[in-house]
Amino acid sequence: MAEFDKDSLRNTFIVALLLCLVCSVIVSGIAVALKPQQQANKALDQKQNILRAAGLLPQNSNVSEDGRTVNELFAEFSVHVVDLETGEYLEEIDADSFDPIRAAKDPAMSIALSAEQDIATLRRRENVSLVYIKREEGRLAKLVIPVRGYGLWGTLFGYLALDADLQTISGLGFYSHRETPGLGGEVDNPRWKQTWPGVQLFDLESGEPAVQLVKRRLPESNPGSSYEVDALSGATFTTRGVQNLVNFWTGDLGFGPFIARLKATSAT
Numbered sequence: 311m312a313e314f315d316k317d318s319l320r321n322t323f324i325v326a327l328l329l330c331l332v333c334s335v336i337v338s339g340i341a342v343a344l345k346p347q348q349q350a351n352k353a354l355d356q357k358q359n360i361l362r363a364a365g366l367l368p369q370n371s372n373v374s375e376d377g378r379t380v381n382e383l384f385a386e387f388s389v390h391v392v393d394l395e396t397g398e399y400l401e402e403i404d405a406d407s408f409d410p411i412r413a414a415k416d417p418a419m420s421i422a423l424s425a426e427q428d429i430a431t432l433r434r435r436e437n438v439s440l441v442y443i444k445r446e447e448g449r450l451a452k453l454v455i456p457v458r459g460y461g462l463w464g465t466l467f468g469y470l471a472l473d474a475d476l477q478t479i480s481g482l483g484f485y486s487h488r489e490t491p492g493l494g495g496e497v498d499n500p501r502w503k504q505t506w507p508g509v510q511l512f513d514l515e516s517g518e519p520a521v522q523l524v525k526r527r528l529p530e531s532n533p534g535s536s537y538e539v540d541a542l543s544g545a546t547f548t549t550r551g552v553q554n555l556v557n558f559w560t561g562d563l564g565f566g567p568f569i570a571r572l573k574a575t576s577a578t
């Protein structure tokens with residue numbers, strides 16, 4: 311029998327090829343097996359972001375102050391699909407599988423925004439999005455909406471939560487952005503985030519979103535101060551981006567029509 315020459319060029323290639331095949335089968339097998347776990351982790355992460363924006367979960371913990379888990383807390387929310395133009399619920403679309411950000415990239419599921427409309431630099435806005443509602447004894451307690459907009463280096467993605475009056479901000483948090491740590495990245499600073507709860511959203515006279523991020527706040531006695539949040543120092547572009555995205559998504563082209571409808575129905 312001919313002796314196996316392990317150093318021959320042909321055999322070296324065969325061994326390398328087999329090794330590559332075995333490794334790729336193992337890696338793709340693991341990737342497929344872990345996909346459900348990855349998706350579950352992603353869903354859990356989004357729930358945490360929503361709960362944190364709503365002030366129901368501490369920034370640095372996965373359980374509430376009274377020991378409840380993310381899934382327990384999130385079970386009190388209902389998720390709805392909303393037509394952004396009319397502000398009506400769309401029951402026929404499955405909220406669990408609908409992805410507003412993907413929809414915004416599809417011309418059939420989104421509208422192009424003109425330069426004047428596009429204050430958050432989105433280019434396109436999805437026709438349909440998601441809202442997260444917590445009710446207590448049948449009454450609206452919190453509304454959380456997804457928000458996004460351009461900062462300096464890229465798009466910031468987050469959630470804005472409103473209190474039951476749909477006028478007072480309950481919190482704002484970003485789960486993804488590319489701003490510089492220490493500058494625009496201070497959007498993640500818990501101390502800055504703590505300055506959001508209580509800020510008033512809509513101008514009482516015009517009804518338009520009126521949040522302003524300012525370097526110098528008005529005196530508290532001035533009614534205008536209730537719309538103000540501290541700007542991020544050394545991060546004028548990120549600051550402007552945050553102000554624009556909050557006002558865009560709560561305005562007529564964002565969730566404004568839905569919020570107006572919800573206000574009307576909650577008041578009855």
Ligand SMILES: Cc1cc2nc3c(=O)[nH]c(=O)nc-3n(C[C@H](O)[C@H](O)[C@H](O)COP(=O)(O)O)c2cc1C
Nearest residue numbers: 462489490491493494495543544545546547548549
């Ligand atoms: C490396 C580097 C990173 C920066 N990152 C940010 C940022 O994340 N957000 C931002 O608004 N500006 C960022 N800037 C821009 C400057 O900080 C810019 O001067 C600043 O936005 C002006 O703010 P000011 O008017 O408060 O000084 C960055 C600049 C440099 C050089």
